[in-house]
Amino acid sequence: MTKHHGGKILADRLALHGVERVFSVPGESFLAALDGLYDHDIPNIVCRQEGGAAMMAEAHGKMTGQPGVLFVTRGPGATNASAGLHIAMHDATPLVCFVGQIPLKHRDRGVFQEVDYRAFFGPLVKWVAEVERTDRIAEYIDRAFAVAQSGRPGPVVLALPEDILSAETEAPATRPGARAPASVNPDDLAPMLEALRLAKRPLILCGGSVWSDRDRQSAQALAEKTGAPIAVTFRRQDYIDNDHPNYAGDLGVGANPALQQRLGQSDCILLLGAELNDITTGDFTVLNPADAPTILQVHPEPEAVSRTYPATFAVAATPNAVLQQALNSISGSAEDRGAKSARAEYEAWQEPQATPGDVQMEFVITWLRDNARPDTIITNGAGNYAAFLHRYYRFRQFGTQLAPTSGSMGYGLPAAISAKLHNPNAPVICLAGDGCLQMTIQELSTARQHGADIIVIVANNGRYGTIRMHQEKTYPGRVSGTDLFNPDYAALARAYGGTGHTITANDQFAQAFAQASEGGLHIIELKLDPKMLATTKSL
Template sequence: MRHGGRILIDFLRARDVSRVFHVPGESFLAALDALHDAGIDLVTARQEGGAAMMAEAHAKLTGEPGVAFVTRGPGAANAAAGVHVAMQDGTPMLLFVGDVARAQAGRRAFQEVDFAAMWGALAKHVETCRETARLPEVAARAWNAATSGRPGPAVVTLPEDMLAAEADAPDLAPARAIPPAAGTMPDAVDAFAARAERPLVIVGGGGMTEEASEALGLWAAHRDLPVAAAFRRQDHLDNRHPCYAGDLGTGMNPALARRLRGADALILLGAELGEIETSGYALVRPEAPPRIAQVHPGPSERGRLWPADPFCAIHPSCLLPHMPKGGGPGPRAAAAHAEWKEWREGGASPGALRLENAIRHLSDALPEDAIVTNGAGNYAAWLHRHFVWKRPGTQGAPASGSMGYGLPAAIAAALIHPAREVVALAGDGCFQMTSQELATAAQHGAGLVLIVVDNGRYGTIRMHQEMRYPARRAGTDLRNPDFVALARAHGGEGWRVEADGAFPEALEGARATARAGRVGLIHLIQDPEALTTSRTLSEVRGG
């Protein structure tokens, strides 16, 4: 006989879960009791949103489901931000929510929530386990839902008395997933590409392996195919590869936008081609799309928006190693790569601290396997434009555009890969969404570099404000704390940088601090005129 908490933890151990992220709650004390000696690392976050984002980032970087425990009511509500990231990004994740006792359900008990209604549209799978003996069954169903087809978050609510009760529940062996065979799919996709005059490959989704990335480069060169990255998937192909054409994100290279608009054939490899990649569905129109081939692990993606023919229900990492290779690249890919290089090397921000120079230096200084994370805000456009990603699994960013993601993701990355360098980039507004997780980093010895870009405002909202209501700002200015002092208060070190020349030395100091298992924070002071990578505040106001 085992209590429910022990059954749950034994289930996770059988699936080689190495780490659980949580904020403690009374409703899952039995699970914490079982974790005490289970050999699973328990990371105690300071807020449930941070814990859920850490779990999501853990999954992004490992390919295995991230696991988070939160309590009911406000705890679950806080975690919703991380669940939303997992749902939008297609990341496998399990969120276990401690719930009210079964006898109290439906009586508006303390912190009670109708979780089926709350999570129904936000998660891929939602279920409540009401019987201790059925816990292995319910957990297995959630695990399979999170990892099958298009991955996503599964939420399991656990009444606290059910977790504390005992049952003679046998463990269920993990279901062994067998990757689908590529079969004739490579021939179909290759033939589709060969017929195109103006093709564009768009690579995205999660789980890109190094083998598949290398195979993508070889096939693209063989067929002279420009390869663009979907939003925040720039690490899927070495950006130095002669077929790399840039990213379809916010602040897109105008030359790449023209190439996308003029393409007569699109090959989507894991990518879903949404609002961001198409600039609001203006560059590619769902009502009049070009010919499309799509390779995607989720069968439900077929025809959801784009009429793909062929559609291959397989993960790109299973297909790409079977694609033909040899020769190339030719003039199409070379021209697209040259356009990206010109875009990456351009830009001239106002002020003594030019963010493009800091990002280029960061890109050159870091080792190829360094992991760089970020949240959301205009500051990220400089990262997208000027950083060069070299290897898969090195970019941690939310395609959902969630603020506050960079620091929790970097903490997860530092715990997964303590020997690798980890850098988080955040705006002043973005950072303060989850700045309390500095304490989590300190407690668990997560060494990382944190770069905070401070322009004294919510930059993205200010940009739209200035475009629509020039010089009539309201509600977007920020009065910020001393970020350097904040880092030191959490056992780290900090540097304030106001000009280009001071950044390299600050970066070396921050990297040394990170290697010692602490947070090295660099506070960058950005000129308020620097609104986007290509337009100043005055230019936007002037139309």
């Protein structure tokens, strides 16, 4: 039987799992894996820093529902990657990270860049292991892909000792195992549907990471049949068409107070993959856990049910496994049970509120809302600028929002690159603050190298806006540690072979965006008034 080195076995296994591309920062600790990839048509997106590479892999997992794949080297490479793995864990995104490890024969000697990855990543990811035999590499990879996608999805780390990866063994003959589809017993679903039918003030709340366009359509149909308003959790705004008459907005950071009040007054809440956590409930103030309404919870992870708020009825399943049965069980079209008034509250919340300066974020976001193509993918990280996106934009199609529910800065640019590589025909906009963009700004080089023509809109107010907002509230007049120096972003775009636009008045934005939409890498810098700050939290 033919023998292969471990890197070849690894690459062959990735091909069997249908991996479309991998993201990496190269290291000598996994040269055998790079050699294995040489024989496969799996693009290796070479990045500039492991944190950015991990965020690109996470964004790929978010978009596809299949594990994003990441390769990083030992020591500082792995620790740099932890920022993206943290996002994947909090956002429930499937991801498999391969870490080159010191040779197994030298373990526990404190050699160059040695790290105990089980101890380091244990609290941070869903599962972490170290492969100690070359003939078990395929087995570990199969398990990693299964764990990353099962239940509540998440990141997995496999440490690959250099000598194990380069050693030879017989190639495995087995194929990856099948995944068991989720299913729900109609008898378990019946009391949930009856409770929803009897409710006077129901609310449907969509969230989690296991969602599809079919789920979007089914959830909207369920809202129509029940006459209930339908909302989404933090940074899941593309789960429902924001133009749908039953759509009531998002219960994220800086949510519409009227929607928060509606949540608190609901007598029945149907959670479709969503969780009632600190963000959803305004730090647990909108709903009292000791006096919760009827809660109907659909979640793929049994442990997530009744974590803080006691569920009245619950099933451990994906929304897809429940929605079609629910639609088949509900006949006719119910009378309005709050959808119209909730929609009116949402539309009132979207009326722009003026902020200081000649360039205003509310103007830019509402212009994009009214003029961008419906398939435009918008990515962002964290910062005060994000509050304007959450409040004023409308997502019309599933898969057009990429943002970290963990509130991680620096995410927008790597995510935009990953989105453009996966959706080359869709417009992709990275919306970032000046502090947010500079955390991963070196990935502009990755965008150019791999032909990711994206539009970067940077909101430049010369400060860490969210932190300054809280600082001014808590310690007024005592500014410390929140000011920023910025480069000339237009010149920086040109340095990377792109085009730069500096916006100093609202009426300049449309022309810059039109030029950017013609292709190429573009940075549109918004020169904002430093006093321009959102009045709500804006992770």
